[in-house]
Amino acid sequence: MGVFDNSILSLWCHGSQHCLQLVKENLSSVRESASFFLGLISVIVWVVAEIPQIITNYRTKSTEGLSLTFLVTWIIGDVFNLVGCLLEPATLLTQLYMAVVRTLAKDLGLYTIITLALGLQTMYYGHLYPQLKYKRQLKVETFAKTGQGEKGSDAEQSIENSNRNFSPSSPIPLPACPRRISTGSGLFYQSARYLSKSHTPTAGSILAQKMTSTSTTALDSIQESLLGSAIATQSAPAPRMKNTLCLVSTLTFLGVINLLQQLNKNINLMGTNPRQQLVIHVGRKLFQVGDDQLLKTDVSGGSSIGTFLGWAMTFVYLGGRLPQICLNIRRGHVEGLNPLMFMFAVLGNSTYVASILVISLDWPKIKPNLPWLVDAGGCVLLDFFILMQFIYFRSFDRPSPVNLAISTKLSKKYEHKTELVNGDYCQLINCYNHWRGDHRSKRK
Ligand SMILES: NC(=[NH2+])NCCC[C@H](N)C(=O)O
Numbered sequence: 001m002g003v004f005d006n007s008i009l010s011l012w013c014h015g016s017q018h019c020l021q022l023v024k025e026n027l028s029s030v031r032e033s034a035s036f037f038l039g040l041i042s043v044i045v046w047v048v049a050e051i052p053q054i055i056t057n058y059r060t061k062s063t064e065g066l067s068l069t070f071l072v073t074w075i076i077g078d079v080f081n082l083v084g085c086l087l088e089p090a091t092l093l094t095q096l097y098m099a100v101v102r103t104l105a106k107d108l109g110l111y112t113i114i115t116l117a118l119g120l121q122t123m124y125y126g127h128l129y130p131q132l133k134y135k136r137q138l139k140v141e142t143f144a145k146t147g148q149g150e151k152g153s154d155a156e157q158s159i160e161n162s163n164r165n166f167s168p169s170s171p172i173p174l175p176a177c178p179r180r181i182s183t184g185s186g187l188f189y190q191s192a193r194y195l196s197k198s199h200t201p202t203a204g205s206i207l208a209q210k211m212t213s214t215s216t217t218a219l220d221s222i223q224e225s226l227l228g229s230a231i232a233t234q235s236a237p238a239p240r241m242k243n244t245l246c247l248v249s250t251l252t253f254l255g256v257i258n259l260l261q262q263l264n265k266n267i268n269l270m271g272t273n274p275r276q277q278l279v280i281h282v283g284r285k286l287f288q289v290g291d292d293q294l295l296k297t298d299v300s301g302g303s304s305i306g307t308f309l310g311w312a313m314t315f316v317y318l319g320g321r322l323p324q325i326c327l328n329i330r331r332g333h334v335e336g337l338n339p340l341m342f343m344f345a346v347l348g349n350s351t352y353v354a355s356i357l358v359i360s361l362d363w364p365k366i367k368p369n370l371p372w373l374v375d376a377g378g379c380v381l382l383d384f385f386i387l388m389q390f391i392y393f394r395s396f397d398r399p400s401p402v403n404l405a406i407s408t409k410l411s412k413k414y415e416h417k418t419e420l421v422n423g424d425y426c427q428l429i430n431c432y433n434h435w436r437g438d439h440r441s442k443r444k
Contacts, residue, residue: 065336
């Protein structure tokens with residue numbers, strides 16, 4: 001208890017030692033309970049935090065709004081966090097919390113598992129799903145074109161043919177649109193989102209048309225060149241996906257091994273010394289302990305490896321937000337990202353900080369928790385920034401009346417040439433630039 005607290009208490013108790021003692025005892029148990037409940041809220045919030053994003057991904061059948069690097073840093077950070085907690089003795093649990101902890105122990109690292117599920121989902125929708133969808137669509141279209149009597153082998157053959165022309169790692173087929181403009185990743189990101197929702201024909205149907213009909217040469221050449229650039233821009237994620245998958249499985253494996261070892265150790269400790277308090281770490285330094293235990297920790301000193309890992313975790317967690325912020329800026333919108341995940345993260349991190357600070361504001365007690373405090377506090381700030389991006393992009397990114405007017409004009413001009421995706425800003429820009437190009441060349 002700090003000097004400030006002491007002087008307030010002695011004023012309140014009019015200097016009576018008995019009163020002082022009584023108030024101190026009650027206060028410390030109140031603080032411990034408050035810390036415990038704040039910590040509990042934090043864990044519960046973290047367990048549900050990623051569910052809204054999982055639902056969004058499932059609904060949109062896409063994970064392009066979420067930075068994969070951000071997810072990977074979360075998983076790496078969780079491993080550092082876990083090992084750091086195991087090595088940092090400031091996370092002892094009091095006997096009082098054991099009942100709750102036993103239940104929570106079953107969910108040990110639950111949010112890490114949920115993050116892993118989110119990671120796997122990202123890989124599925126980013127890589128596997130578009131391929132499956134594309135193949136399925138090709139099959140359906142081939143059947144439709146060649147009639148029901150067509151043999152399955154023919155359909156397979158057409159798929160194979162088209163795969164030769166179209167990179168198998170190319171996840172999202174692009175719609176027909178003048179090629180002149182954006183061949184960069186922006187187009188890839190934008191189109192993926194709209195294609196998953198819109199009725200725009202996919203490249204599958206374009207290819208099917210190319211293979212089976214004698215379509216107009218002008219449009220074909222545009223499509224052909226566009227698909228060429230699409231392959232160039234889209235085939236890049238394949239090795240990255242593999243590496244990420246590899247990294248994630250290695251980290252999970254290491255995490256699980258570590259966890260099992262620690263649990264084993266704890267159970268042994270319990271067996272040999274019933275008075276020994278159970279040490280269970282719930283992925284984060286969730287449960288803080290009373291003043292006396294913290295003091296003991298200070299005397300014995302924390303593990304320097306634990307502290308080092310704590311700081312490593314802090315940098316990884318904080319650094320992980322940057323790719324997400326950059327991705328939002330690069331895309332110019334936050335579609336596909338669920339703000340609830342960041343709101344939960346703010347809540348989870350702030351209740352966590354509060355659970356530590358409510359125990360004591362004294363430096364010797366804060367010191368061992370510093371990496372965890374900096375991490376949670378820093379993440380709150382960065383998540384606020386991301387939430388600001390939501391507000392910014394959602395309120396300032398609506399098409400202006402001028403854009404809408406251009407859009408209408410362009411859709412009329414190009415309806416016979418291309419199929420403009422309704423509301424697809426990227427398509428609009430493509431066509432607009434093309435239109436401008438036409439005008440310029442006419443003037444010359
Ligand atoms: N997989 C998780 N959700 N881990 C929790 C991460 C906590 C960390 N303070 C952050 O906000 O990044």
